Amino acid sequence: MNDSTSSVESKDVFQIGAPSSTDQGLHRPSTHPDIELRSANDGLTSKKHGDLELAQIKSIAETLSPIREFLFIGLLCSAQFVTQAGLVNTLNILHIIGSDLGITDPGVLSWLIAGYSLTVGTFILLSGRCGDVFGYKIMLVIGYIWFAVWNVVAGFSAYAPGNRGQVLFIFARVLGGIGPAILLPNALGLLGATYNQGRKKEMIFSLFGACAPGGAVVGGTFAGLWSLIWWPWTFWTFGIALAILAVLSTFILPSVPLNPEIANLPYKKRMGELDLFGASIGITAMLLFNFAWNQAPGFGWYKSYIYSLLIVGLLLFIVFFWVEMRVAKKPLIPFQALRTDVSFVLICEACGWAAFGIFIYYYIQILQRLRGASPLLTMAQISPVAISGFIAAITTGHVISRIGPGWVMLISMLAFLMGSILVATMPVHETYWKQAFVVTLIIPWGMDMSFPAGTLIMSDAVEKRHQGMAASLVNTVVNYSISIGVGIAGTVDTRVNNGGRTEYDELVGYRAALHLGIGLSGMGVLTSLLFLWKMHTRERRDTLHGHSAKA
Structure with a gap:
């Protein structure tokens, strides 16, 4: 079906078969002949089975007024924004919270960050499937409410006596991470179900990625401001903001009709779809x-x-x-449907984002513990990541269809590697503008290029009916790897820092952890090169087969 035909047909029908994909919007037409052939075969197969997702249909976005569409996009991008804000608002005032709650061990302090990322990464796959079964909108409202409640609880941990405050805060952080785990895949799913393929959709998904560094800076900045009064207000005000987002989502987000096969099932039977x-x-x-x-x-x-x-x-x-x-x-992950490309993608994402988790944790430790920066000065020094990240995301939206996601993945891994090297070799008392500033310009290119590249490669590697699983799997690996990276780095840190008795001992531990990040990001670069070589070999083989067929 060509574009002109699809555009005519799109005026006659509504989208009633929402894609079961959290990244359907990122799946763009490829110039690769093998991918084009597979896409065509997917279309024939879907028509044969009467798949409602296939028709080129009028997007739900076309029925929204400009103001509502603006609010709609803002609400869904807020899912990415608040996820990163929830990570950095604690990281920026980590030692203030630790001092108030009696947590001084660096290994325990790192758990306040890793525990949050742990549940974000752990529950994404199941949350994405819940959106397919019960509806993206209702899951988003639940996600905002859940996240709000546990942030309020985290703030009240300051009132708990003795060690109970530590336990309650960690408990609230770990359970609070389930909120973003619900928000991320269902926000992407609703975006994918609302817009048809095209440049507009590509740019909206790029904007979604651009909100990550911005959310980190805003979350950390407000945490620094509230810490001047009392740190629990960081979490109480954040909880109030999340509750407001939940209310706005109820009235503004459109409801996407479920797949008729699922919609007609009673709720009890729908549970069987969740594995x-x-x-x-x-x-x-x-x-x-x-x-x-x-x-x-x-x-x-x-x-x-x-x-x-x-x-x-x-x-x-x-x-x-x-x-x-x-x-x-009905498995959560249909391993039989995954091609070998998937392993390359997941290894790259795991290595790159584990290195990023190590980078962001220890970069802030160096600024605050060794350079004496306050939380507000820390955020001022990190703030360039928001601008650089926005440029990286928009650039990715423009170039990814031209140079291919494989090359974008390589560039992102190189950005993670360069950022890790610069931080690991940064002298403690060197001026900010030499290396610390340069890092804030480089590292966002790793963040905002690797995610869309990985999602696109995964999208091409699986059938249409497994698109939702593909995007959720990438999200899972990204967030889980941050937590694992910080955990492993914490072990390295405590093994070599001689108890952290002096500034030099702390520096030795930090640099050892950052060298682990260099190794991980280097592995990501190597894996992405192997993937490009594999893609080049496949293209060359297909070209030879094409010439043989013509002969």
Whole structure:
């Protein structure tokens, strides 16, 4: 079906089959012949089975007034914005919170950050499936409310006596991370279901990515401001803002009709679409494995429960793969449908974002602990990432269809590598403008290029009916890797810093952790080069086959 035909047809029908994809909007036509052929085959197959998603149909966005569309895009981009704000608002005043709650061990402090990213990454796959089954809008409202409640609880931990305040704050941070896990895949899903493919959709998804560094800066800045009065106000005001977003979402976001096969099912039967058995095993495995890595730096690997949890987590991962491949009728991750390209993408994303987690944590530690920067001065020095990140996201939206997502992925991994090297080699008392400033310009290109590139490659690597899983999988790897990266780096830090007794000892630990980030991002660069080589080999083979067929 050509563009002119589809544009005529698009005026006659509404979108009633929302894509089961959290990244359907990022799936652009490719110039690669193999991908074009696969897309054509997908279309023939879908028509054969009467798939409602196929028709080139009038987008829901076309029915919205300009003002409502503006608010709609703003609300969905807020999901990315508040996720990063929730990460950095705690990171920026980490030592103020730690001092008030009696947390001084660096290993335990890092858990306040890693615990949040842990649940963000762990629950995304299940949350994305819930959006497909129960509706994206209702899941977004639930996500904002959930996130709001646990931020308010985190603020009230200041009133808890003794060590109970520590426990309550960590508990609230860990459970609060489920909120962004609900928001991210369902915001992307609603965007993908609302807009048809095209340049406008590409730019909106790029804008979604551009909100990440902006949210980090705004969240950290308000945390610094509220810390001048009392740090709990950081979380109370954030909770109020999230509650307002929940109310606005109720009235402004459009409802996308569910797939008729699911919509006609009673709620009890819809639960069967979620693969709760497989999800519970996978979530438990991820929680235990991550908990062990992030608990060990503060409490020591010699504790028997640490390595016991690590072993149990690894065994549960094996059980999860077996359940998904052999037992589950509707698996959370259909491994049989994944091509080899997927492994390259996930390794790149995992390495790059683990390096980023290490970078952002230890960059702020160097600024505050070794250079004596206040939380507000820290955010002032980090603020260029918002501008650079916006430019990177918009640039990615323009070039990704021209040079291909493989090259964009390589550039993003190089940005992570260069940023990690600059921070690891940065003299403590060097002027800000030599390396610290340059880092804030480089690192956003890793963030805002790797995510859309990875999503596009995953989108091309799986069938249309698995698009939702592909985007959720990328989101899971990104956020889970941040947590794992910080946990492993914390172990490296505490092993070499001699207890952090002096400034020099702290610096030794920080640099050792950052060297781990260099190694991880370097592995990402190598993996992306191997992926490009694989793509080049495939194109060359297809070209030769094409010439042979013509002959």
